[in-house]
Amino acid sequence: xxxxxxxxxxxxxxxxxxxxxxxxxxxxxxxxxxxxxxxxxxxxxxxxxxxxxxxxxxxxxxxxxxxxxxxxxxxxxxxxxxxxxxxxxxxxxxxxxxxxxxxxxxxxxxxxxxxxxxxxxxxxxxxxxxxxxxxxxxxxxxxxxxxxxxxxxxxxxxxxxxxxxxxxxxxxxxxxxxxxxxxxxxxxxxxxxxxxxxxxxxxxxxxxxxxxxxxxxxxxxxxxxxxxxxxxxxxxxxxxxxxxxxxxxxxxxxxxxxxxxxxxxxxxxxxxxxxxxxxxxxxxxxxxxxxxxxxxxxxxxxxxxxxxxxxxxxxxxxxxxxxxxxxxxxxxxxxxxxxxxxxxx
Numbered sequence: 001x002x003x004x005x006x007x008x009x010x011x012x013x014x015x016x017x018x019x020x021x022x023x024x025x026x027x028x029x030x031x032x033x034x035x036x037x038x039x040x041x042x043x044x045x046x047x048x049x050x051x052x053x054x055x056x057x058x059x060x061x062x063x064x065x066x067x068x069x070x071x072x073x074x075x076x077x078x079x080x081x082x083x084x085x086x087x088x089x090x091x092x093x094x095x096x097x098x099x100x101x102x103x104x105x106x107x108x109x110x111x112x113x114x115x116x117x118x119x120x121x122x123x124x125x126x127x128x129x130x131x132x133x134x135x136x137x138x139x140x141x142x143x144x145x146x147x148x149x150x151x152x153x154x155x156x157x158x159x160x161x162x163x164x165x166x167x168x169x170x171x172x173x174x175x176x177x178x179x180x181x182x183x184x185x186x187x188x189x190x191x192x193x194x195x196x197x198x199x200x201x202x203x204x205x206x207x208x209x210x211x212x213x214x215x216x217x218x219x220x221x222x223x224x225x226x227x228x229x230x231x232x233x234x235x236x237x238x239x240x241x242x243x244x245x246x247x248x249x250x251x252x253x254x255x256x257x258x259x260x261x262x263x264x265x266x267x268x269x270x271x272x273x274x275x276x277x278x279x280x281x282x283x284x285x286x287x288x289x290x291x292x293x294x295x296x297x298x299x300x301x302x303x304x305x306x307x308x309x310x311x312x313x314x315x316x317x318x319x320x321x322x323x324x325x326x327x328x329x330x331x332x333x334x335x336x337x338x339x340x341x342x343x344x345x
Contacts, residue, residue: 003017003118009044021123022068025069025070025125026069027124027126028065030120031120033336035058037059041325041329043057051113055112060146061082061143063081065079082131084128087104089104149177151174154181154258160233161185161187163187166234167222168234170237170243171198171202177295179207180298181294188208189208192211195331199211232255234250239263241265248273248274248279254280256281309335315339
């Protein structure tokens with residue numbers, strides 16, 4: 001069967017590997033769509049310190065159950081569409097013992113520390129398979145559940161409520177997930193990005209205000225919107241020094257800052273603001289099962305944001321897809337690889 005593999009910086013292509021057979025407790029799924037994540041782009045660009053090369057990328061999955069091994073519950077039936085929780089958890093570290101397996105100290109994510117889902121068939125433990133009991137989600141929708149759930153989880157970490165004004169910095173897929181969840185919770189949302197097309201998308205998804213950080217005075221706009229107070233919560237979904245500093249500088253006194261983006265360089269902060277503002281600064285990693293369920297519930301209400309998909313490519317076009325994203329990172333929301341999509345010409 002065909003699989004996509006990143007072998008070195010700037011090198012990606014298809015290889016032939018053996019089709020797996022499900023063992024006891026495993027489910028064989030047929031991959032219909034797999035999304036390229038920002039971590040995959042960083043791997044391709046040689047900027048992902050956590051990856052082990054060569055690697056099969058992909059942890060954003062829309063698939064179909066085709067076979068089950070022994071000791072798999074009967075509710076996981078052949079023909080059901082599904083997605084997969086792509087994280088692992090040891091069950092013994094402090095994160096796992098504290099009920100937060102998404103931040104397991106020894107986590108291995110598909111497509112990063114272990115081979116991912118950009119291949120025709122994959123076996124996974126049945127506990128990782130996530131179905132829609134009402135069978136209303138498409139395979140393409142399932143492939144968007146994981147990336148949106150990361151943004152949903154950040155909102156949970158920030159304890160966002162209907163009393164809050166929330167600034168979301170970065171309107172890529174993860175940031176839009178945070179924006180959507182904040183809107184669902186009733187917050188007043190401000191979206192910030194350098195690209196007007198992404199800001200238009202943010203407005204369509206419920207942001208009340210948008211700020212182009214490249215062309216506008218961010219501080220003045222925030223002071224205007226919040227009557228001089230600053231946002232109650234800031235969700236950083238970019239991962240560069242300027243946006244991290246913006247988050248600390250602009251959040252209100254006693255506010256919350258939630259960090260999702262990985263900065264590639266050291267960042268200097270005016271640390272007196274940590275104390276003077278008595279800030280809550282929280283990391284947000286991956287997602288919990290309840291975040292997956294919340295995204296699916298959102299989608300089942302007819303809210304599938306199909307404009308988040310910037311293109312669907314065949315496996316043999318993986319290099320073309322990556323090169324497009326690398327050339328115009330600000331213009332891409334999500335790129336899908338379709339392993340069985342007749343719409344791809």
